[in-house]
Amino acid sequence: MTQSIFEQGLPQTPANHVALSPLTFIERSASVYPDYPAVVHGEIRRTWSETWQRCRRLASALAGRGIQPGQTVAAMLPNVPAMFEAHFGVPLAGCVLNTLNIRLDAEAIAYMLEHGEAKAVLVDPEFAEVIEAAVEKLDHKPLLIDVDDVLFEGEARRIGELEYEALLAEGDPAYPYTLPEDEWQAISLNYTSGTTGKPKGVVYHHRGAYLNAVSNILEWAMPHHPVYLWTLPMFHCNGWCFPWTIAARAGVSVCLRRVDPKRITDLIAEEGVTHFSGAPIVLNGLVNLPDEQKRDFDHPVKVTTAGAAPPASVIAGVEQLGIEVTHVYGLTEVYGPVTVCAWREAWDELPLEQRARIKARQGVRYHMLEALCVADPTTMEPVPKDGQTIGEILMRGNNVMKGYLKNEAATEQALEGGWYHTGDLAVWHPDGYLEIKDRSKDIIISGGENISTIEVEDAIYSHPAVEEAAVVAKPDEKWGETPCAFVKLKVGYGEVSEQEIIEHCREHLARFKVPKTVIFTELPKTSTGKIQKFVLRDEARKQ
Structure with a gap:
């Protein structure tokens, strides 16, 4: 085929074509806003410059311990500063971050560590026992690194070869990291239960993480320097890509070991939290707080919620607290949320309950999701937009996973016909907004x-x-x-x-x-x- 004039003598070069990676976000924020706050955890207050140096120390120390690019580093951590740092430090070493679900038992964790071939595990003292039991089941033992936390209530039991701060001390704050040559390179590994009982290892690439992090900004119209409260577990879809989102906006990560409704409202008021995320249970906890524990907020507060569709009454209750709710939908296989119930000004005039019912819909595609439809799962023909006909939600775009680790058959099935098959059944409303009606996977x-x-x-x-x-x-x-x-x-x-x-x-x-x-x-x-x-x-x- 003859090249057009626009393809002749105009090659891709390092000057005009680079791999997309969310790691560039923290590099920029540390350069442009070095003295701005980045992390808050109790009395700990760190700037973007300090956080960037710690992330580079982590990357350097992992390399110094013999962990190679392309190998897995796991984290069994709640929402503490080390978990945030791991989202940058691990991939800066060219490694793949596997954030483990802290609610799982030793048998499930052992399977994930073995299947993902983890070479190191960052361990919070709260989960030392379960990690110790999991590692006992492995033939090849990973390097265990204890992560002490000043806010951990209880006696810290160490099981690791060294503590996290000692590991960072081994590293170079000016570590000459390299960004991925190929944006298709894996950045993280997230396990999902699926329907088989055995977890599937969902592999994310740098390009998808970059684009979904940017999508989070766009859907929320997130300003510079937001204050983000970590009510959403960072182990879940890499916190919906929000570690990278917050870095892109030079925001503040307010850490939270565990979800506690009163603590959440206190932090919103005292730290000036502007944004947070979570499942409907988080919202329900805020609505059901005793009146004496509720707080008045003197600034705008926004929350995204996803998971099982939140009851309209819960959405209404949260908005009565002065918190604006945005409903999103996604799956582990698509980096977290990729659809949003994008709001229309005309709906502002509707009664609260009616607004809440609209907000309970899963909505329309994120900016960075290329295509979304509700279709017949066999023919893949789109269903009518009548709000009645049920079909399967199909997705296509750069923020769809690479696939399932070591499971080609499941990968081919999930991506059959050039679409990601969610297994979720929904209707399409006349305005193009989708609404889930059932789950074909029985999850x-x-x-x-x-x-x-x-x-x-x-x-x-x-x-x-x-x-x-x-x-x-x-x-x-x-x-x-x-x-x-x-x-x-x-x-x-x-x-x-x-x-x-x-x-x-x-x-x-x-x-x-x-x-x-x-x-x-x-x-x-x-x-x-x-x-x-x-x-x-x-x-x-x-x-």
Whole structure:
């Protein structure tokens, strides 16, 4: 094919074509705003210059310890400064950051460390026991690095070879890092439960992280120097890419070890927090605070929420507190949120409850998501925009994952036909806004965390009295959704109580995965013997 005149003698060069990476955001902020605040954690106050030096020290020290580019460094940390620094220091060393879900048990963590081939793990003292138990299951032991925290309440038990600050002392604050030559290079690894029970390792690249971080700015019209409160776990989709977003705007990261509604309102008032994010349970906690613990804010405050669709009453309650709610939607496979219920001025005139119902929709695509549609999952033909016809949400763009680590079959299935298949079922409204109606994957989203029904069912089946079991999502005002188990007992086994099944599950699962409700019954089936979960979901809603 003959080149056009615009392709002749105009090659890509280092002067006009570079790989996109969110690591450039912190480099710029540290250069332009070196004395501006970057991190707040109790009495700790660090500037962008100090944070940048610490990130480079971390990269240098990891390299000095023999950890090579392309290898995995895991973090079992709450929202503390070291977790924020890891989002820059680890990839500055050319490594891949694997943020571990701090709510998981040792068996799940061991699988992730082995599957991701982690060479080092940053460990908070609160999770020393679970990491120690996980590492005992591994043939190849990673380097363990204790991360002390002045706000940790309890006796700090060390299991590592050295402490985090000692590791940083080994590093060079002027470490001559290199940015990725190829923006397709992996920046992070995030595990998602999926529907198989075994977690899938979702691989992010530098380009996608860069673009979704910028999208966060655009959707929120985020100004320079925002003050961001870490109510959202940084382990979850790399905090929806907000570590990189905050660096791009030279903002302030106000760290928070655990979600506490009163602490949140206090920090909003005292630190001048302008933005925060979280699952509907976070919003619900603020709404249900006793009146004497609520605070008046003398500045604008915004929150993004995602997960199970928040009840309109919760959205309305939060806005009555003076906090503007933006509803977003996404998945681990797309770097966190990629759709937003973009607001229209005409809706400002609607009554509060009606505005809240509109805000509960998942909305339209982010700026940096190339395409979004609701389509027939078989033909991939878009469904009518009638607010009635149900189809699958499909996505395409640079902020779709590279794929699933060591799982080509699952990657091909998820990206079949040039679209990412979310497995979520929705309708398209006439105005182009989508609204989720069901989840074809049967995943339960509880407090913003995915729970595999198959994993919970396996735990129930291990009880000697259980003949059949099925788990579905039960709507819950606090958590969004919780697991509801339907169980058929073996004939002649004797009496088994709901509490006995729950206690049995607690021995095999992380607490947030344990069913909150157990119903003993015959399970409805199709003619081929498949359990009809849609019937059980209807029954769970009645409980």
